[in-house]
Amino acid sequence: MLDKAAIPANRKYLKSKKRESLLKAILNYKYFYIMLIPILVWYIVFCYAPMYGTTLAFKTYNYSKGIVGSPWIGFAHFKEILSDFQYISAVKNTLIISFGKLILHFPIPIILAILLNEITKQRAKRFFQTTLTFPHFVSWVVLAGIITNILGQNGVVNQIITHFGMENVNFLSNPDTFRPVIYITHIWKEMGWDSIIYMAALAGINPDLYEAADIDGANRWQKICNVTWPGIRPTVAIMLILYVGNMLNIGGSFDQILNLYSSPVYSVADTIDTFIYRTTFTTGADFGYMTALGLLKSSVNLVMIYTANTIVKKSGEQGLF
Amino acid sequence: MKKVKQLMAVLLTAAVLMTAVTACGSGSEGSKQTNTSASTAASTAAGNAQQQDTSKEESGSIPKEPMTLTVAFWDIDQALANAEKDQFIQKVQKDLNVTLKPINITWDDYSQKIQMWAASSQLPDIFSIDAIGTQYYRNWTQQGVVKPLPEDLSKYPTLEKYMSNPDIQALKQDGKLYCVPRGLYDSLDYCAHDRNVWYRWDLAQKAGITKEPETWEEFKSMLTAIVKADPEKKKIGGMTAVNVKQLGGFFWLYSNPAAMSDGSGSDFKWIKEDGRYIPAAFSKNTLPSLENARDMYEKGLIDKDIALVKGQEGYDKFASGKVAALLEVGYDNVSTKMNERWKKLYPDTHMLDSVKRVKYFPATDGTKYHAVFRTFWSESYFSGKIDDKKLDRILMLYDYFLKPETKESYRFGVKDVDYAKEGDKIKTLISLDELKKKQPSLEVIQGLVEFDNQFQYDPNNFTLDPRVVEIGREDMEVVRKETKIPEYQPQLTYVSTPTKDKFTIMDHDFLLNIMMGNKPVGQMWENVKKEYEAKGLSRMIDEVNAKAKEAGIN
Numbered sequence: 049m050l051d052k053a054a055i056p057a058n059r060k061y062l063k064s065k066k067r068e069s070l071l072k073a074i075l076n077y078k079y080f081y082i083m084l085i086p087i088l089v090w091y092i093v094f095c096y097a098p099m100y101g102t103t104l105a106f107k108t109y110n111y112s113k114g115i116v117g118s119p120w121i122g123f124a125h126f127k128e129i130l131s132d133f134q135y136i137s138a139v140k141n142t143l144i145i146s147f148g149k150l151i152l153h154f155p156i157p158i159i160l161a162i163l164l165n166e167i168t169k170q171r172a173k174r175f176f177q178t179t180l181t182f183p184h185f186v187s188w189v190v191l192a193g194i195i196t197n198i199l200g201q202n203g204v205v206n207q208i209i210t211h212f213g214m215e216n217v218n219f220l221s222n223p224d225t226f227r228p229v230i231y232i233t234h235i236w237k238e239m240g241w242d243s244i245i246y247m248a249a250l251a252g253i254n255p256d257l258y259e260a261a262d263i264d265g266a267n268r269w270q271k272i273c274n275v276t277w278p279g280i281r282p283t284v285a286i287m288l289i290l291y292v293g294n295m296l297n298i299g300g301s302f303d304q305i306l307n308l309y310s311s312p313v314y315s316v317a318d319t320i321d322t323f324i325y326r327t328t329f330t331t332g333a334d335f336g337y338m339t340a341l342g343l344l345k346s347s348v349n350l351v352m353i354y355t356a357n358t359i360v361k362k363s364g365e366q367g368l369f
Numbered sequence: 370m371k372k373v374k375q376l377m378a379v380l381l382t383a384a385v386l387m388t389a390v391t392a393c394g395s396g397s398e399g400s401k402q403t404n405t406s407a408s409t410a411a412s413t414a415a416g417n418a419q420q421q422d423t424s425k426e427e428s429g430s431i432p433k434e435p436m437t438l439t440v441a442f443w444d445i446d447q448a449l450a451n452a453e454k455d456q457f458i459q460k461v462q463k464d465l466n467v468t469l470k471p472i473n474i475t476w477d478d479y480s481q482k483i484q485m486w487a488a489s490s491q492l493p494d495i496f497s498i499d500a501i502g503t504q505y506y507r508n509w510t511q512q513g514v515v516k517p518l519p520e521d522l523s524k525y526p527t528l529e530k531y532m533s534n535p536d537i538q539a540l541k542q543d544g545k546l547y548c549v550p551r552g553l554y555d556s557l558d559y560c561a562h563d564r565n566v567w568y569r570w571d572l573a574q575k576a577g578i579t580k581e582p583e584t585w586e587e588f589k590s591m592l593t594a595i596v597k598a599d600p601e602k603k604k605i606g607g608m609t610a611v612n613v614k615q616l617g618g619f620f621w622l623y624s625n626p627a628a629m630s631d632g633s634g635s636d637f638k639w640i641k642e643d644g645r646y647i648p649a650a651f652s653k654n655t656l657p658s659l660e661n662a663r664d665m666y667e668k669g670l671i672d673k674d675i676a677l678v679k680g681q682e683g684y685d686k687f688a689s690g691k692v693a694a695l696l697e698v699g700y701d702n703v704s705t706k707m708n709e710r711w712k713k714l715y716p717d718t719h720m721l722d723s724v725k726r727v728k729y730f731p732a733t734d735g736t737k738y739h740a741v742f743r744t745f746w747s748e749s750y751f752s753g754k755i756d757d758k759k760l761d762r763i764l765m766l767y768d769y770f771l772k773p774e775t776k777e778s779y780r781f782g783v784k785d786v787d788y789a790k791e792g793d794k795i796k797t798l799i800s801l802d803e804l805k806k807k808q809p810s811l812e813v814i815q816g817l818v819e820f821d822n823q824f825q826y827d828p829n830n831f832t833l834d835p836r837v838v839e840i841g842r843e844d845m846e847v848v849r850k851e852t853k854i855p856e857y858q859p860q861l862t863y864v865s866t867p868t869k870d871k872f873t874i875m876d877h878d879f880l881l882n883i884m885m886g887n888k889p890v891g892q893m894w895e896n897v898k899k900e901y902e903a904k905g906l907s908r909m910i911d912e913v914n915a916k917a918k919e920a921g922i923n
Binding site for chain 2: 202
């Protein structure tokens with residue numbers, strides 16, 4: 049029979065044992081821990097310490113008093129933001145573009161990685177990988193110029209369209225066509241780069257599994273479904289959580305949208321980031337107001353990453369935390 | 370071996386930490402400036418004890434105490450890169466016993482940089498930005514970020530005269546001025562040339578047009594003819610612009626000229642309608658201009674890519690014959706950016722034989738109006754942290770820059786070295802290219818205090834094409850004789866009220882939206898009004914009318 053009174057004593061004992069073993073482990077690996085210090089310092093200095101600035105969301109910034117001395121105004125900025133139709137429209141656009149990219153872009157690098165993995169000729173594989181990864185390294189400022197020219201009135205696309213007797217299309221100034229352009233150009237620019245992580249995961253799959261599948265008489269499709277996909281599924285899950293957690297930033301695609309949009313498409317293109325940029329530097333809004341905008345966005349991101357993590361864990365994968 | 374490895378690990382970690390700490394410790398460029406100005410101020414204060422009574426002695430002569438002034442101005446680092454050899458800048462520094470320390474800002478980042486410096490107390494002694502009417506301008510003036518100018522400027526007579534311009538005096542807050550606006554012209558008449566539409570007369574003639582357009586309808590007919598005939602078979606478009614923010618300066622002239630803004634959104638004009646003041650952009654007269662813009666767009670008389678136009682693209686398209694007309698700013702750009710491109714493409718023809726500026730078309734009320742903004746654009750501010758002694762020296766510098774002899778220098782170089790003067794006539798002794806190489810500061814530094822745009826019309830101007838200068842002068846005569854400035858109440862543009870301080874009207878945004886939209890103009894215009902109403906338009910109008918009543922503005 050278990051002695052119930054002994055349980056707390058046992059827990060205490062186990063706890064102290066654990067602490068002892070942790071200290072021992074730290075001591076054993078002290079050099080690794082020493083090497084960890086710069087990273088911790090970096091996080092403290094650049095990530096945690098500046099967080100005191102978020103208090104500005106509840107203050108009205110006073111230049112002479114600084115962040116700490118500025119007067120508190122409670123939730124006034126939040127009330128103002130939530131009653132601003134432009135902000136509401138920006139949130140709506142950010143979510144639509146984010147989900148659009150999640151649905152349309154997220155699976156592409158996975159498919160691409162699997163397809164590249166099926167190429168047996170190494171030179172051809174490298175050629176495709178390099179060609180598809182290259183656009184990632186070109187800035188949106190440069191790409192926007194190229195895209196504007198390609199899709200412009202005298203651009204290649206419109207020349208083809210008019211050649212077949214159809215009317216010119218204003219791809220970048222028309223609210224109906226702007227978002228598809230955003231999705232397509234984003235996929236084109238990032239699919240190669242984003243597939244690298246899945247290529248790494250594919251490289252980690254044990255070749256014996258493929259050999260076993262060959263012996264069992266599996267065809268290529270069956271091997272993809274039963275060996276390749278299960279092999280990269282945990283990576284896909286982690287990437288999905290990270291994507292969702294960062295979705296409002298990715299969806300915002302500040303550089304991409306800022307360089308491609310114009311006022312005729314604000315109604316479908318203005319995202320939280322472009323709205324913050326315009327409001328801050330064009331109209332010179334209060335820094336407190338801008339901080340409140342940023343804080344709202346971070347809060348939504350936090351909820352989304354938590355939700356994604358929970359869903360992934362419930363579906364049997366490991367999750368991030 | 371193991372110990373060596375351990376030691377290496379510890380040393381490397383320490384090195385990384387040291388680097389991080391050092392990086393954190395070494396402040397930004399701006400903080401260095403502040404330190405410099407702080408130490409300068411400290412040394413100034415120390416020197417003050419001995420030189421209490423020297424200010425009178427100093428007036429009119431070289432100040433005895435050397436001083437460093439940090440200056441944030443567009444592309445100033447390039448201008449002062451060769452300061453040791455630049456005779457003009459050497460003379461300025463010697464005459465005022467100052468050292469100008471450049472803090473660079475560019476046209477792309479100045480607004481962001483300056484707002485960041487203001488928030489982190491790292492502002493240079495002198496900085497340039499177009500802040501008037503913005504929320505941060507109000508905050509800066511109320512919270513001591515910028516230093517007010519002394520009420521009595523008699524010690525700086527040229528500057529005092531310059532600041533007495535009514536356009537500048539209207540900026541006073543509680544009787545104080547907080548900046549030196551950067552002048553463009555001495556009269557609003559010259560604003561007419563801040564928005565010019567040029568068209569390809571050669572192509573118009575090839576399309577069968579024989580008479581220069583004098584009305585909106587004739588202008589539209591001419592563009593229709595060019596687009597339809599497409600004389601050079603380049604799939605020519607209608608009119609484009611250098612910057613879409615400038616569109617209002619042309620389209621509002623159709624029925625509501627006071628609605629135009631410089632693009633900042635904070636300089637909107639107020640007009641009286643139905644017994645009360647309202648922002649001109651929300652007048653009953655707005656709709657016809659919007660309908661006219663839509664009509665032109667739908668007929669293909671406006672370049673379909675106009676919303677995306679960037680950089681110098683407009684000039685390229687116009688010169689290469691891809692568009693029939695171009696909206697741009699200033700005759701100097703015509704002489705440089707437009708003419709330079711033209712010369713390369715058509716070396717045998719002078720641009721002005723093939724290109725013409727549109728005339729001033731009668732508006733819907735039958736009057737010919739011209740574009741109107743302000744007599745200045747952007748301002749010089751002085752950090753709130755500088756002491757009176759430093760402000761005194763800065764104002765001396767500004768006074769010096771406004772003097773006719775200094776103007777002459779930054780227009781032509783150093784007297785008797787780069788140019789000679791015979792009566793009123795200037796004789797240049799070196800070419801423009803040589804002057805630019807020899808005194809690289811001239812091109813940039815001339816805009817520190819005022820932009821000197823008046824020089825565009827000076828017959829002595831050797832930096833511009835003489836024919837462009839000539840037609841600019843001729844057109845200015847037409848402006849004075851034939852056109853009018855629309856009626857509006859300038860004082861109300863600068864009035865401060867809780868709602869107005871946060872309010873911006875982006876007239877070019879909704880003009881472009883409606884012009885390119887596919888819903889009925891009236892419906893889109895009603896939606897725009899509703900959106901601005903949600904931002905507090907009526908509240909702002911009430912507040913401004915109350916203020917106008919208080920100030921006795923009827």
